[in-house]
Amino acid sequence: MEPIRFSDNALFKGWGSPMRSESTIDGLEVIQGAVPEGLEGTLYRNGADWQYPSGRDDDIFIDGEGMFHMFRFEDGQVSYRSRWVHTERYEMQARARRALFGRYRNRYTNAPEAANANMGSANTTAMFHAGHLYALKEDDHPYEIDPDTLATIGRSDMNGQISARTFTAHPKLDPITNELLAFAYQARGDGTKDIVYYLFDKDGKLANEVWFEMPYAACVHDFAVTDEWIVFPFFPLITDMDVVKKGGNYFQWNPDQDTHIALVPRNGDASGIRWFKGPASSAGHMMNAVREGSKVHLDLCLYEGNCFPFFTTPQGEVTPPVPPFLTRMTLDLASNDGAIAKEPLLKVSCEMPRTDDRYQGRPYRYGYMIVYRSPDGSSSTGRLDMETGKLDVWSPGPGDTVQECQFVPRRPDALEGDGWLLVPVSRVSEGRSDLVVLDALDIEAGPVATVKLPVRVRSTFHGTWVSAETLASGQYPYELSSGSV
Numbered sequence: 001m002e003p004i005r006f007s008d009n010a011l012f013k014g015w016g017s018p019m020r021s022e023s024t025i026d027g028l029e030v031i032q033g034a035v036p037e038g039l040e041g042t043l044y045r046n047g048a049d050w051q052y053p054s055g056r057d058d059d060i061f062i063d064g065e066g067m068f069h070m071f072r073f074e075d076g077q078v079s080y081r082s083r084w085v086h087t088e089r090y091e092m093q094a095r096a097r098r099a100l101f102g103r104y105r106n107r108y109t110n111a112p113e114a115a116n117a118n119m120g121s122a123n124t125t126a127m128f129h130a131g132h133l134y135a136l137k138e139d140d141h142p143y144e145i146d147p148d149t150l151a152t153i154g155r156s157d158m159n160g161q162i163s164a165r166t167f168t169a170h171p172k173l174d175p176i177t178n179e180l181l182a183f184a185y186q187a188r189g190d191g192t193k194d195i196v197y198y199l200f201d202k203d204g205k206l207a208n209e210v211w212f213e214m215p216y217a218a219c220v221h222d223f224a225v226t227d228e229w230i231v232f233p234f235f236p237l238i239t240d241m242d243v244v245k246k247g248g249n250y251f252q253w254n255p256d257q258d259t260h261i262a263l264v265p266r267n268g269d270a271s272g273i274r275w276f277k278g279p280a281s282s283a284g285h286m287m288n289a290v291r292e293g294s295k296v297h298l299d300l301c302l303y304e305g306n307c308f309p310f311f312t313t314p315q316g317e318v319t320p321p322v323p324p325f326l327t328r329m330t331l332d333l334a335s336n337d338g339a340i341a342k343e344p345l346l347k348v349s350c351e352m353p354r355t356d357d358r359y360q361g362r363p364y365r366y367g368y369m370i371v372y373r374s375p376d377g378s379s380s381t382g383r384l385d386m387e388t389g390k391l392d393v394w395s396p397g398p399g400d401t402v403q404e405c406q407f408v409p410r411r412p413d414a415l416e417g418d419g420w421l422l423v424p425v426s427r428v429s430e431g432r433s434d435l436v437v438l439d440a441l442d443i444e445a446g447p448v449a450t451v452k453l454p455v456r457v458r459s460t461f462h463g464t465w466v467s468a469e470t471l472a473s474g475q476y477p478y479e480l481s482s483g484s485v
């Protein structure tokens with residue numbers, strides 16, 4: 001067999017060094033404070049780890065096999081479990097005892113036996129809808145996961161309802177209506193311009209499906225929703241199949257192409273789509289979208305340039321890294337100029353934006369994010385009051401970093417912002433993690449509980465909270481209360 005040795009890529013050093021192991025820890029130590037009463041349920045997180053060294057020097061952090069994590073809060077205790085997602089590619093590689101998949105999303109660089117395999121690593125997020133839990137990656141169908149054991153149940157087309165070849169890793173679960181809003185891009189295969197918007201009802205039945213074409217074969221990592229319009233941003237990170245077939249990057253940064261935004265009617269069809277455009281820019285993540293009369297506001301972590309410098313230009317140029325800033329893009333349906341207006345919302349750079357999920361697509365007051373303001377490489381959890389512009393910050397300490405937070409309402413009908421923030425903290429110097437519980441009303445007061453992990457939760461991208469009640473019933477019991485705290 002081939003020796004197991006990872007390359008000198010900085011990805012595999014320090015905090016990023018591959019874990020390649022699964023954990024089961026019942027009753028984690030609570031080293032500070034106490035788990036709040038009423039916090040009963042499971043935080044599911046998904047990330048990437050490295051099953052085998054690729055033997056290449058071009059690995060990127062968004063690749064790697066899905067490692068699915070759960071933190072179960074039950075009667076004041078928290079238990080942790082992590083499991084590989086047993087995708088088709090994970091299973092093939094486990095049998096071969098080596099990497100068979102090459103460059104990110106590029107099947108032309110796979111080992112011959114994997115040339116026609118499904119490419120999905122299921123490494124990006126967790127989704128719970130209509131009683132089912134899934135691990136998602138945007139280039140393949142969902143994989144269903146057992147919510148208690150994290151065993152992989154299998155690849156799912158949701159009862160034959162996903163005719164696209166792919167499915168987003170940024171679905172929007174409306175916890176008020178229990179609808180699932182989702183999409184698939186490059187939906188008829190690698191390099192295709194096809195995109196489809198999917199709306200599923202509370203029981204998981206397909207309720208709307210709108211196919212249309214993107215201006216180019218974009219990377220559509222995230223989207224946003226409102227009560228009437230679904231917002232699809234297209235940034236010029238574009239797939240060129242001639243390049244892919246030669247073993248090149250799956251996406252290339254095209255600064256001479258425009259940013260386009262399509263507004264698709266939430267309950268209508270493709271004839272109602274409206275288009276907007278502006279200069280090249282990019283983003284991974286949307287915080288929210290809201291409709292205000294004839295205007296749709298899209299709040300996102302915007303890069304005035306290329307958000308992924310490892311994707312070069314068609315000329316092979318590496319573009320300089322640019323910081324993401326929370327920005328409001330406004331699209332006016334009453335105007336015919338199709339322009340995108342831009343307004344900065346925060347001077348500090350930030351990523352992984354979240355809200356109280358009950359307010360996705362609805363007028364909202366609070367945003368939560370990872371803020372980058374420390375020269376020492378540490379990061380903090382922020383809460384932005386969109387009404388006053390005030391940013392509250394909780395920092396884990398020098399050198400330590402936070403991962404994306406999860407807002408949990410204190411009660412199903414709590415006011416907006418009244419709840420907890422669950423924050424995975426990377427104790428970089430100690431090579432292990434904590435899970436911190438903040439009171440979302442006062443994050444600067446510091447954690448109400450710090451739950452210690454003896455292991456490293458090395459990288460997670462996104463996740464979701466499933467209360468004990470939701471797990472039992474399959475439905476979210478949340479209600480909208482008017483106003484915020």
Ligand code: V55
Pocket residue numbers: 062063123124138221284461
């Ligand atoms: C992104 C993340 C991905 C991916 C493509 O943040 C884009 C953007 C975690 O995986 O495959």
Ligand code: FE
Pocket residue numbers: 170221222284285461462
């Ligand atoms: Fe993402």
